[in-house]
Amino acid sequence: xxxxxxxxxxxxxxxxxAVTLDCTYxxxxxxxxxxxYKQPSSGEMIFLIYQGSYDQQNATxxxxxxxFQKARKSANLxxxxxxxxxxxxYFCAIRSQNFxxxxxxxxxxxx
Amino acid sequence: xxxVTQTPKHLITATGQRVTLRCSxxxxxxxxxxxxxxxxxxxxFLIHYYNGEERAxxxxxxxxxxxxxxxxxxxxxxxxxxxxxxxxxxxxxxxGTGVYEKLFFGSGTQLSVL
Numbered sequence: 001x002x003x004x005x006x007x008x009x010x011x012x013x014x015x016x017x018a019v020t021l022d023c024t025y026x027x028x029x030x031x032x033x034x035x036x037y038k039q040p041s042s043g044e045m046i047f048l049i050y051q052g053s054y055d056q057q058n059a060t061x062x063x064x065x066x067x068f069q070k071a072r073k074s075a076n077l078x079x080x081x082x083x084x085x086x087x088x089x090y091f092c093a094i095r096s097q098n099f100x101x102x103x104x105x106x107x108x109x110x111x
Numbered sequence: 112x113x114x115v116t117q118t119p120k121h122l123i124t125a126t127g128q129r130v131t132l133r134c135s136x137x138x139x140x141x142x143x144x145x146x147x148x149x150x151x152x153x154x155x156f157l158i159h160y161y162n163g164e165e166r167a168x169x170x171x172x173x174x175x176x177x178x179x180x181x182x183x184x185x186x187x188x189x190x191x192x193x194x195x196x197x198x199x200x201x202x203x204x205x206x207g208t209g210v211y212e213k214l215f216f217g218s219g220t221q222l223s224v225l
Contacts (some may be wrong), residue, residue: 017132033210043199044113045216050209068118095210098167099203103153 001092002027004102013082018032020067020107021077023092031094034075039089039104048090051075072077082109117202117217125225132220136183138203142166143185144214146201151177151202154201160185161208192224197200 001024009076013019025034035098036048050065051059067076077085087109114137122126123174124130135142145157160179174192179185180211189196199221 031210037216045201045203045214045224047213047215048215050211069169088125095212096157098159098169099214100156101146101154 001030002029002096003099004092004094004100006092006102006105008105011105012085013079013107013111014110015083015084018078019107021079021090021092021107023074023077023102024073025073025092025094026092027096029096032094033081034066034068035093035095036064036075036077037093037101038086039091040085041088043086045091049077055098065093079107084109084111113215113217115202115204115215115217117200117220119220120218120220123223123225124192126192126194128192128224130192130222132187132189132202132222134185134187134202134204136185136202136211137215138216140204140206141183142205142208142212143179144203145154145171145185145187146199146203148168148199148219149202150198156200157187166208170212189222191220194224197224 005024015107032053035053038046049061049064090106091104116135130168141162143160146154157171159167177187199219204213
C-alpha cells in the first residue's frame with residue numbers, strides 16, 4: 001500500500017523568504033512518481049512539480065524545487081522567494097498502483 | 112482550464128436522497144479518478160477507472176457507486192445520503208496509468224446534504 005505523510009498542518013513564512021514543506025512516503029513499488037499540488041482558497045487543484053523515482057536530479061519548476069531523498073523516502077517541496085499568492089494548501093502525492101494524496105500543509109505567507 | 116469538466120458545480124439535497132455527479136475527462140484521457148474532500152481535509156481516493164474498467168477502489172462506501180462509459184465520461188452515484196457526505200467531490204483524469212502521468216483536476220462538485 002502507498003502512504004503519504006505531511007507532518008506540518010500549517011506553516012508561516014515571510015514574503016520573499018524560502019520555505020520547505022515536508023513530505024515522506026511509503027511504497028513497496030520500485031517505480032513511482034511523486035507530485036505536489038497547490039489548492040488555493042478558490043478550491044482548484046493546481047499541479048506544481050513532479051519527481052520520478054528513478055530521476056537522478058531533483059526536479060525544478062520556476063520557484064519550486066523538490067528535495068528528493070530516496071533512501072529517506074522524502075520528497076520535500078521548496079518554494080523560493082515566497083509571494084502572497086503562494087498562500088494555499090499544498091498536497092504531496094504518490095503514484096504507483098494508485099494516486100494517493102497526503103493530508104496537506106496550509107501555507108500562509110505574511111507581508 | 113484543465114480540460115476536465117464536472118457538473119454540477121454545486122448540489123444541495125436532503126438526507127436519504129440520491130445524486131449523480133458527472134465528469135468529462137480531458138480529450139483523449141483514458142483514466143478517471145474520483146476523490147472526496149471534506150472540509151479542511153485531504154483528498155480521499157474513492158475509485159479509479161481506466162478505459163471503462165474499474166482499476167482500483169479506495170475508501171468508497173457501499174452507498175456510492177461509479178462507472179465509466181464508452182465515451183469515457185464517468186458518473187459517481189451517491190445514494191441514501193447522510194449529513195457526513197457533504198464534501199467537495201473531485202474528478203481527475205490522465206492519459207494512462209504511467210507513474211509519470213500527472214492528474215488534471217476538474218473544478219469539483221460541492222455537495223451539501225441538509
